[in-house]
Amino acid sequence: MTHLIERFTEHLKKGKYNSATIAAYRNAIFVFYNHFRDYPQSKITDELISNYLLGLSNNKNSKHDAIQSGKAIKLFYEVIFSKKLNLKSTGKIKEDQVIDVLSHDELFQLFNAVKNIKHKLLLMFVYNNGLKVNEIINLEVEDVDTENNTITIKNENAKRTRVLRLSPNLNWHIEKYKLKHNPKKIFFPGSGGEGYYSARNIQLFFQKALTDAGLDKHATLNTLRHSFAVHSLEMGMDVHILQKILGHSNIQTTTVYNQFVKVKMETLRSPLENIDIVG
Numbered sequence: 001m002t003h004l005i006e007r008f009t010e011h012l013k014k015g016k017y018n019s020a021t022i023a024a025y026r027n028a029i030f031v032f033y034n035h036f037r038d039y040p041q042s043k044i045t046d047e048l049i050s051n052y053l054l055g056l057s058n059n060k061n062s063k064h065d066a067i068q069s070g071k072a073i074k075l076f077y078e079v080i081f082s083k084k085l086n087l088k089s090t091g092k093i094k095e096d097q098v099i100d101v102l103s104h105d106e107l108f109q110l111f112n113a114v115k116n117i118k119h120k121l122l123l124m125f126v127y128n129n130g131l132k133v134n135e136i137i138n139l140e141v142e143d144v145d146t147e148n149n150t151i152t153i154k155n156e157n158a159k160r161t162r163v164l165r166l167s168p169n170l171n172w173h174i175e176k177y178k179l180k181h182n183p184k185k186i187f188f189p190g191s192g193g194e195g196y197y198s199a200r201n202i203q204l205f206f207q208k209a210l211t212d213a214g215l216d217k218h219a220t221l222n223t224l225r226h227s228f229a230v231h232s233l234e235m236g237m238d239v240h241i242l243q244k245i246l247g248h249s250n251i252q253t254t255t256v257y258n259q260f261v262k263v264k265m266e267t268l269r270s271p272l273e274n275i276d277i278v279g
Contacts, residue, residue: 001033004080011079028065028072048250049073050088055252100223101230101260106215113213119205121170121177122188122197125151126221129164130228130246133199133221139187146171153247162247229257 005026012022035052036044053073056066070087077083102110107127114120126136128151135153143152144166153162183189190197199221206221217223225246232242243254 005029005033008076008079024068025072025075028069029076032069032073046086047088049085051250051252053087055255099226099256099260100217100219102215102217102219102223102227104231106213106217107227109213109215110209114205114209116205117173117177118181118188119209121173122202123206123209123221123224124170124173125188127224127228128167128170129153130225130232132225132247133202136188137196137199137202140185141183141187144174144187146174155247162244164245226257226260229254230260233257233261 008029009022009026012025017025032052036048039048053066053070056069074085074087077085111120111124114123122136125131125139126133131139131153138154139151143154145151146166149166149168149171151164151166153164155161181189181193183193186196188197189195190201203221206219210217210219229242229246232245233239239254239258240251242257243251246254248254
């Protein structure tokens with residue numbers, strides 16, 4: 001890889017780049033390839049590069065570096081590989097990416113405003129582990145184990161699964177739901193107990209729940225996923241564990257949530273408090 005960077009450097013020297021820019025671009029490429037040192041070149045996709053830059057941009061001390069790195073990487077690929085990258089987060093990377101997060105009080109209002117047990121349980125399932133809409137739609141009866149308090153999420157080809165914790169708080173609601181609806185295969189079937197729920201219908205009753213709860217929020221069903229992620233980090237969950245729960249393939253996607261974490265100073269403890277000092 002070093003010889004490619006040297007070729008890139010020679011290209012920069014022949015162009016109208018000053019020494020400071022050349023040094024910055026060289027460093028950006030070295031850091032970039034160090035980050036992806038375990039990846040074959042063919043496996044470094046546009047999406048991975050976009051997530052890498054997004055991770056840099058979310059660090060308040062690295063926003064300028066993220067913009068400069070994006071320019072350097074795009075130029076490097078054009079010069080060395082004759083490839084034009086299609087990146088979501090290069091150039092003018094957004095200073096602040098905004099996601100909607102519901103507070104604990106707002107979630108309390110939301111869940112208690114829903115009277116339909118099927119709708120209520122579905123929304124609580126989404127928040128329980130930050131599920132995607134397609135994951136809740138495809139959930140099967142056999143995937144929900146109240147005895148062991150687990151929920152199994154299969155990917156589309158069922159070759160990779162995630163076994164997640166099912167909150168014991170849901171058990172009573174699950175039994176109530178089963179007694180009323182008696183789902184056979186699909187845990188949350190469509191109308192009439194047959195087929196799959198549509199994503200649109202789920203979104204519609206989520207919006208109704210917001211209205212009934214008196215919440216004037218620009219939120220979608222995915223807001224429950226975002227809220228779970230942020231609240232989990234606020235409670236001290238390790239970001240790598242959160243990555244596995246959410247099913248992210250790249251840690252940079254998960255670290256985006258760090259910027260929305262609000263930690264109260266009175267809840268923080270110094271490591272010194274764990275040491276008994278004599279005298």
